[in-house]
Amino acid sequence: MEPSPTDAYHHGDLGRALLEAALELVAERGPAGFTLREVARRVGVSHAAPYRHFAHRDALLQAVAEEGFSAMRDAMVQACECHETPQSRFQALGIAYVRFAVDHPSHFRVMFGPHSTKDDNASLARVRDQTFGLLLEAVVACQQAGVVRPGATHEIAIAAWSVVHGLAFLLIDRPSRRIPPEVAAEELARLVTTTLMEGMRRRD
Amino acid sequence: MEPSPTDAYHHGDLGRALLEAALELVAERGPAGFTLREVARRVGVSHAAPYRHFAHRDALLQAVAEEGFSAMRDAMVQACECHETPQSRFQALGIAYVRFAVDHPSHFRVMFGPHSTKDDNASLARVRDQTFGLLLEAVVACQQAGVVRPGATHEIAIAAWSVVHGLAFLLIDRPSRRIPPEVAAEELARLVTTTLMEGMRRRD
DNA sequence: CGGTCAATGTTGACAGTGGAAACATAGAAG
DNA sequence: CTTCTATGTTTCCACTGTCAACATTGACCG
Numbered sequence: 001m002e003p004s005p006t007d008a009y010h011h012g013d014l015g016r017a018l019l020e021a022a023l024e025l026v027a028e029r030g031p032a033g034f035t036l037r038e039v040a041r042r043v044g045v046s047h048a049a050p051y052r053h054f055a056h057r058d059a060l061l062q063a064v065a066e067e068g069f070s071a072m073r074d075a076m077v078q079a080c081e082c083h084e085t086p087q088s089r090f091q092a093l094g095i096a097y098v099r100f101a102v103d104h105p106s107h108f109r110v111m112f113g114p115h116s117t118k119d120d121n122a123s124l125a126r127v128r129d130q131t132f133g134l135l136l137e138a139v140v141a142c143q144q145a146g147v148v149r150p151g152a153t154h155e156i157a158i159a160a161w162s163v164v165h166g167l168a169f170l171l172i173d174r175p176s177r178r179i180p181p182e183v184a185a186e187e188l189a190r191l192v193t194t195t196l197m198e199g200m201r202r203r204d
Numbered sequence: 205m206e207p208s209p210t211d212a213y214h215h216g217d218l219g220r221a222l223l224e225a226a227l228e229l230v231a232e233r234g235p236a237g238f239t240l241r242e243v244a245r246r247v248g249v250s251h252a253a254p255y256r257h258f259a260h261r262d263a264l265l266q267a268v269a270e271e272g273f274s275a276m277r278d279a280m281v282q283a284c285e286c287h288e289t290p291q292s293r294f295q296a297l298g299i300a301y302v303r304f305a306v307d308h309p310s311h312f313r314v315m316f317g318p319h320s321t322k323d324d325n326a327s328l329a330r331v332r333d334q335t336f337g338l339l340l341e342a343v344v345a346c347q348q349a350g351v352v353r354p355g356a357t358h359e360i361a362i363a364a365w366s367v368v369h370g371l372a373f374l375l376i377d378r379p380s381r382r383i384p385p386e387v388a389a390e391e392l393a394r395l396v397t398t399t400l401m402e403g404m405r406r407r408d
Numbered sequence: 409c410g411g412t413c414a415a416t417g418t419t420g421a422c423a424g425t426g427g428a429a430a431c432a433t434a435g436a437a438g
Numbered sequence: 439c440t441t442c443t444a445t446g447t448t449t450c451c452a453c454t455g456t457c458a459a460c461a462t463t464g465a466c467c468g
Contacts, residue, residue: 177323
């Protein structure tokens with residue numbers, strides 16, 4: 001029962017095919033251009049077929065979001081592994097976050113769009129928590145290494161998430177023309193995380 | 205020429221009435237529940253009437269966004285005026301930003317939603333720039349007072365915007381259950397801005 | 409082997425939406 | 439009073455999400 005794309009009545013693995021087509025569609029036309037019927041069209045299936053695999057339109061979008069969170073988490077973990085000290089690992093985490101958003105803006109928007117943030121979806125909520133978990137662990141590691149002031153772990157992690165999350169949105173939305181377009185995302189991410197870590201530094 | 209409330213033809217300044225109804229609708233049902241026809245219905249006018257005042261659905265949403273940016277800018281300016289030192293003025297700006305988002309989440313989402321960020325709308329782009337302008341001025345003031353390291357003004361302002369923008373979204377979207385729900389927005393905003401300013405501090 | 413059944417896919421409907429075109433009306437301008 | 443133009447209405451269209459009824463298929467069981 002491999003998904004051989006024959007023109008059989010039964011598709012083999014339609015759920016997976018729908019998800020992949022949805023990913024492509026979102027990447028191509030953005031979250032607004034996403035349409036259940038268009039996804040079905042691309043897979044070559046009738047417009048009601050998706051309902052056998054996803055309860056409603058938003059469920060498919062949530063699956064897209066979940067896929068995105070997994071990919072981002074993996075990218076963050078991978079970026080983290082290249083570094084040794086808790087500080088640089090922490091920073092690598094943040095930079096990977098921003099980079100993912102800049103590289104996959106539509107996907108990132110779906111991940112934090114209105115259909116994905118209501119957590120009636122357990123698996124989506126879990127992978128979202130994992131993302132924040134990475135930041136939390138990094139903060140703890142920095143605290144244990146004595147490079148970040150102790151206490152208020154959650155609050156510090158929220159601050160860290162805020163800064164990369166905000167920068168990510170500013171870079172993909174460009175809400176002001178006074179943000180110079182030539183600024184490199186990576187450099188900015190480095191500056192922003194450095195500044196924040198400096199502010200969280202343990203002072204003696 | 206802008207239609208002043210006096211030159212009422214049939215309805216009597218329908219444009220304004222539509223905008224106000226749109227504001228209410230967004231506040232009630234969120235950006236997703238916003239519908240041109242529902243707005244028309246609430247004003248008691250046919251579903252095609254809005255097209256005499258707004259080129260398309262997104263234009264009305266952009267007007268809502270513009271209204272929101274004006275209100276937020278005013279709130280920020282007002283919060284700023286209560287303080288003396290450049291640092292506390294800067295921080296007040298950021299806290300007002302977060303507070304506005306938390307107090308008007310739907311409105312805030314529209315302001316940074318996908319329909320408002322493409323800047324084919326001159327007046328919307330202008331008021332967006334003004335918001336960033338406030339941050340820029342505050343950074344310059346802090347630099348002149350010697351409490352923020354000189355240079356890289358734009359980058360520092362972007363960092364400041366990032367942190368309040370990100371915190372705003374995290375607070376209204378709550379993307380992780382590991383963000384404790386009881387944390388007060390205001391305190392968090394204070395912590396986050398303090399941390400950032402500490403990081404931007406001039407070091408001797 | 410054949411029959412039954414649940415899973416999967418299709419067809420056709422429905423209400424709701426954004427948008428365009430043709431028509432209607434009322435106030436201003438002559 | 440007539441005419442013109444800005445505003446509002448009606449009517450239509452293509453498209454969407456969703457549902458119910460129907461069709462097909464492979465798997466399981468006698």
